[in-house]
Amino acid sequence: MSGTCETIMASNQTLFSYVLRLADDHLILSQRLGEWCGEAPTLEEDLALANIALDLIGQARALYAYAGQVEGKGRNEDQLAFMRYERDYQNLLITEQPNGDFAHTIVRQFFISAYMDPFWRRMESSKDEMLAAIAAKASKEVTYHLRHTSEWVIRLGDGTRESHERMVEALDDLMMFTGELFEMDAVAQEMLQSGVGVDASDLKAEWQHTVQTILQEATLELPKAGHMQTGGRTGRHSEHLGHILSELQYMQRSFPGLTW
């Protein structure tokens, strides 16, 4: 009896970690995209990037709220999103990379959307009903993100010499953060085995196919995969995350415990 209880406790802790890291991915990426507000190359694109950022915030909120529920310690979405230390954030490194120029932002979003698109589709059949429900909504949204960013990849790759060169540089800069997308650590393995999580390593072929098809149309090439950076899932981040958090957490840290 007590054995069963411990198993449930252990898997709750794992589920908490699994949901929390997904929430962190979406929060940090939305924080980055939010930086574009009022800064985009056209007014239409300003609205489009804000739309994507809003979808991501929505996904992050659903995930944090669920993580809080799974954890069962009474932490709400804001306590999880705002009140942790840098090493406790478990987002993928690619999500925290700076916006750079528009080419970097588009490549970052394209790489991630091409990954999240099959990820959410598979998650729709998760045994965990809440994750399946979050996935059902998110997968519709990410289809649009993928289409939108694919169109820009093609435009910018095929457009002018300058835009092409900027895209090549963005691809080169971000390629080393893509390996982490497909890693399966112990948390992800346990979630996969219990029918809750997605086999990220199994998404690689589809990701490569999507990315290469679009890059080909854009007259671009996927850079050769060299050493892949890793560490986000264990809280070993790039230097950028601390700055993101110092803005993100400013109000909650300055005025702790208040309602806004």
Add this chain to the structure above:
Amino acid sequence: MYSQGLIGADGQTHEDAAFLAAFQARIDAEQKIEPNDPMPEGYRKTLVRQISQHAHSEIIGMQPEGNWISRAPSLRRKAALLAKVQDEGGHGLYLYSAAETLGVSREEMTEQLLSGAAKYSSIFNYPALTWADIGAIGWLVDGAAIMNQIVLCRCSYGPYARAMIRICKEESFHQRQGYEIMIALCNGSKEQKELAQDALNRFWWPSLMMFGPPEGDSVHSNQSMIWKIKRFSNDDLRDKFINASVPQAEKLGLTIPDSDLKWNEAKQGYDHGEIDWDEFWRVVKGDGICNRERLKNRRRVDRDGAWVREAAMAHAQKRRARMASARIAAE
């Protein structure tokens, strides 16, 4: 916003008396003027000026609030603020489209904004310093904008009036959202309430200035009034705004920073203290703390985005060419 858009407006027109009389008869009959209808040049110019300045105000207005997206205090507030600033971009887009029906391109209007030839509402040259400013801007600045814009839903120019109906719906949502931020602050800690009072202190007078200076008795002979582009005097709209806002401030437990503000039983409205019109003109003319920065930001964004727009155009041209040659090959 609206009244400021008319400052310096040149309603001068050169059509003959019969043309002007026929046009005026349509206006007096409350018929909407549509893009292809004959209209006096002065009417067209006045509208281009007002609508484009309104659009510019929406675009520049994204800056003070955009400044707080990354620091919003909760996820719910962050999403709401981002959606609000996005709506402002959307309003800019409808308004540029409405102005384009009068024969001016978005590029030309943008150029006028970037060169400093066109103005935007002076309120956006005041900085958003604290989170409470996001509440005060929603409550007061959007509140003042709504007072102007509700009337513009009946403006004689059809495309502007119709754009305004949709914009007003969103603006009133923003205004409630801003007021709700103020409620949360005023129901919160002592520090939060102080933030709210401080924001009200800084945004009250500039909000009153948004309606533009008093026009005196000449207002009814004002050409914009006759053409029903404008329907109420600046002072009338300002009074309506004050009468609506004072009870809202009382409900929050905040003090309006005007020691001369008092209820006037005879006019069933508030009398207010002297507005510092020197400050207004100084900020309109470019000497507010943020004027230079707001425009510089806009110019930088325009410059940084140029290669993207060029690439998009180049790609579209290449694609058209490829499709044309594929068609020829197929024939």
